[in-house]
Amino acid sequence: MPEPDTDVVVVGLGAWGSMALWQLAARGVRVIGVERHGRGHSLGASHGGSRMFRVTCLEHPGLVPLARRSAELWDLLGRLTGKPVLHRYGGLLIGAPDSAVVGGTLTAAREHGIDVEPLGRARLAERFPQHTALAPDDIGVWEPSAGLLRPEASIRAALGAAETAGARIFTGTEVTGIQPTDDGVLVHSPARTWSARRVVVATGSWLPSMPTLTPLPGLRVVRMPVTWFEPEDGTDRFRLADFPVFMRELDGGTVLWGCGADPPHDVKLGLEQFGAAAVPFDPLDTDRSVTPADWAPLREVLAEHLPGLRPEPSRVAVCMLTLTPDGQFVLGSLPEAPNVIVAGGDNAHGFKHATGIGELLADLATGREPRIDFSFMDVKRFR
Ligand SMILES: Cc1cc2nc3c(=O)[nH]c(=O)nc-3n(C[C@H](O)[C@H](O)[C@H](O)COP(=O)(O)OP(=O)(O)OC[C@H]3O[C@@H](n4cnc5c(N)ncnc54)[C@H](O)[C@@H]3O)c2cc1C
Known part of the structure; x- marks a missing residue:
């Protein structure tokens, strides 16, 4: 050659x-x-x-070593460029003990010796009162090594x-x-x-x-709207320090995810819809316009589970996801x-x-x- x-x-x-x-x-x-x-x-x-960082990879225990190595390299990138990129604010997982979100997190933590703090329902409600309408068997898991990437x-x-x-x-x-x-x-x-x-x-x-x-x-490409909301009363209850990055599995398996306001960003929220509701998308189509249908399901969920946010989003963006069969x-x-x-x-x-x-x-x-x-x-x- x-x-x-x-x-x-x-x-x-x-x-x-x-x-x-x-x-x-x-x-x-x-x-x-x-x-x-x-x-x-x-x-x-x-x-x-923003993107959530977690070491307790509920998607597959084999991802934990990859997340650990990734954390080292995120820190290295931050040192090289003089600006940290991984911010370890901690992260919250909510659901029933056997839900994919909580069960998967606890399994990954146990198998790989990751330091997490289980929160009983009462403790969860006391520490994170923004999350309302908890199901009777909901618990929380606090992962201190979780956080946000920009x-x-x-x-x-x-x-x-x-x-x-x-x-x-x-x-x-x-x-x-x-x-x-x-x-x-x-x-x-x-x-x-x-x-x-x-x-x-x-x-x-x-x-x-x-x-x-x-x-x-x-491989299937789908469209995923991401939405930002302002608190109704302009209070600090939903700022990032008090309302950290989270994933919450609701009844029926829908996952609500998001993180608190971190100026200039408002409270960021989304719903995982990988099932029938996932809308196929052609990546060559550059139209990223949105309609109220993009946030209608989320709006309903918020009124019940995160009251205190304005019902209309302050910003909406469209991302793409690529799904694999497994x-x-x-x-x-x-x-x-x-x-x-x-x-x-x-x-x-x-x-x-x-x-x-x-x-x-x-x-x-x-x-x-x-x-x-x-x-x-x-x-x-x-x-
Ligand atoms: C709404 C949303 C929330 C998410 N939340 C999280 C989270 O909290 N935590 C987490 O870990 N992950 C999260 N993810 C997933 C994560 O964002 C993706 O896994 C990641 O961004 C994928 O990166 P990528 O490099 O595969 O794709 P991309 O970043 O899209 O990169 C692909 C690149 O290829 C370029 N390209 C395409 N075709 C060509 C071509 N022919 N020639 C040259 N260039 C080309 C594109 O322009 C693009 O820049 C989320 C994803 C979405 C959509």
């Missing part, structure tokens, strides 16, 4: 791609990052000012750190083709083609429709094209892991043994 233009091209510089770019550049690998939109843009899955700022910080370490970045550049060759890969954009030893394709919700990639089975991420080299490494299927819980996934992708792209067992998210499980 003649010397390629670069060792690795990272396609998509959202949460996962930006962290992979940083990790690769930090190892001295020649790396190019290509992004169809701008840095920290608001058309994908990584905008809206997604747009984190992505910009990683891209800055990657550039400082030598990465080259092309924004406003759409990758239109990925062509495996005998000993590498060609990455096409309308203006030029790069040759590389490997490509990391971290295109989030665009992954299922990436040109010339073998379709990945069962709720786990999709990562790894394509069996039919080992120089093509894919990363997607975030299932709405991937931001906290972005630094750890970036490191994992850098391992795969440089032939290092990953420090995390990622077999349960390996793309090969579908083949």
Whole structure:
């Protein structure tokens, strides 16, 4: 093979791609990052000012080591750029003891020795009175190591750190083709083609429709509105310090999530609707307009479970999610094209892991043994 233009091209510089770019550049690998939109843009899955960080990963106990490693790397990114990105304010999980949210959290805490504080119903109501209409068997779990990440700022910080370490970045550049060759890969954009030893394709919700990639089975892209509300009486009851980031499983399994006001952001809230109510979405459609139908279900839930907020949101944004059949991420080299490494299927819980996934992708792209067992998210499980 003649010397390629670069060792690795990272396609998509959202949460996962930006962290992979940083990790690769930090190892001295020649790396190019290509992004169809701008840095920290608001058309994908990584905008809206905040994301919850938890170590007690209720989605799969195997994610705990990834979350722990991610926390170390978030702290490192904060030190490198002089601005912390992970804020450990603590986090609250509410539900019945056997609910997915509380049961999954307690299982992860027990299996991995994570320090959490169980809160009986009375203690929960006393400490977090904003949460009303608790079910008779609701309890709380307080995780002190949980907290918030700032997604747009984190992505910009990683891209800055990657550039400082030598990465080259092309924004406003759409990758239109990925062509495996005998000993590498060609990455096409309308203006030029790069040759590389490997490509990391971290295109989030665009992954299922990436040109010339073998379709990945069962990925579904859905639309998810995010809403911000102001307190009715302008009091401090809903400020972040008193109303920390939370997930609350309601009767019937619906999950209400959110976090308190942190100027300039109002109280941020959303409902997980991954079932029949999830609205399929074409990521190539750039229309992100909203209608009252986007917050009507939430409005009803709030009146009962979080009274004291104005019924009309002060702001609404639309994000995208990519769902997989088993709720786990999709990562790894394509069996039919080992120089093509894919990363997607975030299932709405991937931001906290972005630094750890970036490191994992850098391992795969440089032939290092990953420090995390990622077999349960390996793309090969579908083949
Ligand atoms: C409303 C909401 C709330 C969430 N809350 C949490 C939370 O509290 N905690 C948590 O851990 N996770 C949460 N998540 C999930 C988390 O935000 C996602 O897992 C994460 O942002 C996914 O990052 P990504 O890199 O896969 O996708 P993205 O950040 O969308 O990045 C994909 C990038 O690829 C680019 N791209 C696409 N196609 C091309 C192309 N052809 N050429 C070049 N570039 C291309 C896109 O422009 C984009 O920048 C939430 C998600 C949503 C939507």
